[in-house]
Amino acid sequence: MSKMDVKDKGIFLTGGAVGIGRAVLEALLARGAKVLFCDIDKVKGPETEAEMRKQFPSGDVSFVPCDVTNADQLKAAFTQAVTRFGAVELCINNAGLMDEQNWERVIAVNQVAQIRGSLMALEHMRRDRGGRGGVIFNVASINAVYYGVWEFPVYTATKHAMAGFTTSWANSPDSEAHGVRWGVICPHACLTALNAWERDGQVYVKMDEVKARDTTNWLTAKEASYAFFTLLDDNDSNGGLMKIWKENGQVFQELLMMDKSTVPITDLYAKYKKVQPADQ
Numbered sequence: 001m002s003k004m005d006v007k008d009k010g011i012f013l014t015g016g017a018v019g020i021g022r023a024v025l026e027a028l029l030a031r032g033a034k035v036l037f038c039d040i041d042k043v044k045g046p047e048t049e050a051e052m053r054k055q056f057p058s059g060d061v062s063f064v065p066c067d068v069t070n071a072d073q074l075k076a077a078f079t080q081a082v083t084r085f086g087a088v089e090l091c092i093n094n095a096g097l098m099d100e101q102n103w104e105r106v107i108a109v110n111q112v113a114q115i116r117g118s119l120m121a122l123e124h125m126r127r128d129r130g131g132r133g134g135v136i137f138n139v140a141s142i143n144a145v146y147y148g149v150w151e152f153p154v155y156t157a158t159k160h161a162m163a164g165f166t167t168s169w170a171n172s173p174d175s176e177a178h179g180v181r182w183g184v185i186c187p188h189a190c191l192t193a194l195n196a197w198e199r200d201g202q203v204y205v206k207m208d209e210v211k212a213r214d215t216t217n218w219l220t221a222k223e224a225s226y227a228f229f230t231l232l233d234d235n236d237s238n239g240g241l242m243k244i245w246k247e248n249g250q251v252f253q254e255l256l257m258m259d260k261s262t263v264p265i266t267d268l269y270a271k272y273k274k275v276q277p278a279d280q
């Protein structure tokens with residue numbers, strides 16, 4: 001295992017104003033990275049930028065307002081990062097939301113925009129097209145590698161989609177030539193604005209369906225950010241899905257590499273039900 005040293009590297013991050021994105025932003029700046037983050041929130045975005053500049057006076061951080069579902073805005077934000085840093089070597093597609101009442105928007109943000117951001121970053125980073133190579137992370141969820149979650153089926157579908165998209169690119173026969181490493185971040189539930197808020201030390205969960213859940217083992221945004229760095233530090237993890245969760249107050253993580261073995265076709269696999277003509 002060898003580390004990707006982010007010091008002085010140019011990084012593009014979506015949805016960095018609050019929550020997990022903000023925690024990752026702070027940790028990247030602490031490691032000396034140069035980060036341009038975008039967000040739809042035109043109040044929290046500049047506030048976070050100002051707070052980061054105060055905390056890291058010699059750091060390089062800038063905020064660009066952007067709705068990632070607007071292809072032109074996303075492209076413009078990414079291009080600003082390239083212009084500012086010379087190259088983007090880490091792209092984190094993190095912006096996301098959960099709103100089953102507005103499920104087409106959920107697909108637009110969690111899936112379409114993450115795919116668009118990934119393809120833009122790939123095109124820019126590809127060594128076989130003159131780029132410097134790099135790393136692309138898509139922020140999914142632990143429910144990308146979990147059975148369906150009835151409370152939020154569309155959200156879950158988008159997270160499965162991003163696991164499939166990301167591991168497919170990682171599996172490209174041209175992966176070496178691209179020089180691009182792919183990863184999926186898969187946190188369990190976190191206490192962020194996505195689903196909860198806090199007042200007077202009491203946590204309030206937004207959605208009626210999950211209000212009865214015990215939140216004691218939900219991650220903080222900072223804890224969720226550990227998964228990014230474990231995955232980033234592992235150069236051999238192309239196509240890896242980094243799960244992170246909490247049990248009895250202890251944070252755990254596990255790297256999941258999807259099974260790449262071929263479909264079993266011989267009698268060696270006697271345990272499988274053979275298809276008979278009558279089945280078809």
Ligand SMILES: NC(=O)c1ccc[n+]([C@@H]2O[C@H](COP(=O)([O-])OP(=O)(O)OC[C@H]3O[C@@H](n4cnc5c(N)ncnc54)[C@H](O)[C@@H]3O)[C@@H](O)[C@H]2O)c1
Nearest residue numbers: 015018019020039040067068095096141189190192193194
């Ligand atoms: N909170 C959780 O329980 C949890 C668990 C696993 C994965 N995730 C995923 O982590 C990512 C970050 O979520 P979070 O918990 O930090 O949520 P959050 O709501 O705290 O932060 C999400 C950020 O994305 C921004 N955003 C939303 N729509 C956008 C758009 N159209 N354009 C630009 N920015 C936009 C928001 O303004 C916000 O700053 C999401 O992809 C989410 O699905 C969250």
Ligand SMILES: CCCCC/C=C\C=C\[C@H](O)C/C=C\C/C=C\CCCC(=O)O
Nearest residue numbers: 141142143146149187188189195210213
């Ligand atoms: C446990 C459900 C709580 C709902 C949390 C709200 C948003 C979470 C978004 C995450 O992306 C998904 C995280 C966890 C849900 C995944 C699996 C449910 C597992 C069931 C359980 O642990 O109780």
